[in-house]
Amino acid sequence: MIEAEGLVKRYGDAEAVAGVSLAVPAGTVLGVLGPNGAGKTTTVRMLTTLTAPDAGWARVAGHDVVRETGAVRAKIGVTAQDATVDILLTGRQNLTMIGRLSGLRRTDARRLATALLDRFGLADAADRVVKAYSGGMRRRLDLAAGLVIRPPVLFLDEPTTGLDPASRVRMWSVIRELVTDGATVLLTTQYLDEADELADRIVVVDHGRVIAAGTAAELKARTGGARLQVTLADARPEAAAVIGRFATGEVAVSRDGLHLRTPVTTGSGLAGTVVRALDEAGIGVDDVEIRPPSLDDVFFALTGHPAEAPADAPADAPPGESAASDVSAASDTPGAPDAPTDGKGLVTRA
Structure with missing residues (x-):
């Protein structure tokens, strides 16, 4: 349902996407995993006809994204990183308007709006202006807006960024329902647990290139084994040498030892x-x-930096160094401070 070969996009001298290739079979979820600036959103923009590639080709639902833009747009729903609904209208008015613009009769548009509001847990706020919605409610309404035409292909660009844990889980449930109903989903995310939870296959993107692809299990197997985690009663520098006797790689030690x-x-x-x-x-x-490797471990093994690290971050910072690693937002408002799931702050010692 989605296929691309050698997609390239340049902005001046900067190459945002440097030859991305991927394929998504019908009724599956492809997770596109990578940090900010990796090229995920630019790839989505090319696949959804919003940006023309400088090289390569792509087809969505059998239609070329450059030569058949209208046919592609008729088959897709898109949820961008920022909510695109009108904040001065109510939730019901937003969805009804989109239905009417999509060619539905007024009664059908209203009926569909009511059904979608109920499905996304927004029925109680249906007649409130969106300006008064929380960030999580706006994200859910935005996803509902992308389903008005019931598209067979969905592009979800970091759909849970900024959501609190409960809202993230609710969004995951909705995405699973959509796939069960037959939708094909391309999901970009920098949340490693999200890709592990939802994706049938994962493509890892870094610096505009695909650096790995496979199932979560296949990618985890690339790290070469399980992870030993030890918590000491007191900081002892010599502990690293003792544990090193059992290690197959470097021993990472937290700043507090x-x-x-x-x-x-x-x-x-x-x-x-x-x-x-x-x-x-x-x-x-x-x-x-002793636990199996996580996708966080996978990303660091592949790139030399955590999934949340900026492109110019030091290459020797392992997972856990940044407070944004594998996190859920602490509030329902986009841009709220992130709360790390692993606050150990591990750093590698040679």
């Missing part, structure tokens, strides 16, 4: 062996955990 993390090869009794080794060295342990 209490938390250590490293890739390992799993085996029976590994956690107990690590605890005994630390105990023999006179190092107290509060907690030991």
Whole structure:
């Protein structure tokens, strides 16, 4: 339903997209994962006919995005990063207006508006002006607006950015329902858990290029094993050397020296062996955990920087260094401060 080959977009001397290729089978979700500035939104703009590519080609629902723009637009729904609804109209008026502009009769447009408002949990606010909506409510209304024509293909450009955890989960549920109903979805996100939760396949984009593609499990397998996480009772610099005996890579140590993390090869009794080794060295342990690699680990292994890092961030900052890593916004308002899920602030020591 969505296919692209060698898409390129330049703005002056800057190459925003440098040869992106992808394919999305019908009824599936492709997650396009990458940090701000990676080229995700520019790729979406080309696929949705808003920007013409400088090189390469793309088809959506079988139609060329350059030569058949009208046919493409008739088959797609788009939710951009910023809500595009009219804040001076009510939620019901917004959806009814879009229905009328899409060719529906007034009664049909109103009936569809009511159904969508109910589906997105906005029925109680249907007749309030959108200006009074919270950020999360506006995002949900924006997604509802993209479904007025019931398109077979949906482009969701970071649809949950700025939402509180409850609103994110609600949005995920709606996206799953849409796919169950037969929609094909291209979802851009910088939330690693979101891609893991929703996407059938994932494309990782960095600096305008696709650097990896596959299922979440396939990408996680590239990191070479599980992750050992140790929390010490007291900071002990020599703990890194002890844990290093079991590591298959570098040992990351938090700034306070209490938390250590490293890739390992799993085996029976590994956690107990690590605890005994630390105990023999006179190092107290509060907690030991062995877990499979996350997409956060995958992104760092592929790029050398966390998924939220800007393009010019130092390449030696591992996952957890930034407070924005794998987060949900703390409030329902876009731009609210992010609350990290892992506040350990791990940094790599050679």
